[in-house]
Amino acid sequence: MMKGYRQIVGVNDEIEETGESRPNHYSQDPDSIECIDVIKQLCKEHQNDPFTDYNRYQAFKYLWRLGKKDDVLFDLNKAITFLEFARKALEDERNETD
Numbered sequence: 001m002m003k004g005y006r007q008i009v010g011v012n013d014e015i016e017e018t019g020e021s022r023p024n025h026y027s028q029d030p031d032s033i034e035c036i037d038v039i040k041q042l043c044k045e046h047q048n049d050p051f052t053d054y055n056r057y058q059a060f061k062y063l064w065r066l067g068k069k070d071d072v073l074f075d076l077n078k079a080i081t082f083l084e085f086a087r088k089a090l091e092d093e094r095n096e097t098d
Contacts, residue, residue, distance in 0.1 A: 035064040055086035 039057050046053045062079040066072055 035061055038064075051089055052086045055082040055089075058082040 039060065042057060042060070043053070048056070059079040059082040062075045062082070066075045069075075
């Protein structure tokens, strides 16, 4: 087992990070910025309610790693799902105030 990871029993026997190294689907190459660093910056500059921003960040994560961990269509559908969660919540909230 790679240093910095622990084995998780379950679907696809994925390896979860616990510290040092990062899975390939989270960074492009050693010299590039990582997805988590972009999300941290977005959190500092959040523009919306927490639920909307949470779903935005989740969608961003799936788009960032598009096709690197799972199938491209799967990742696109996951991103769309999170965006739809945010859209529905905002629509419901606006309908309540009308």
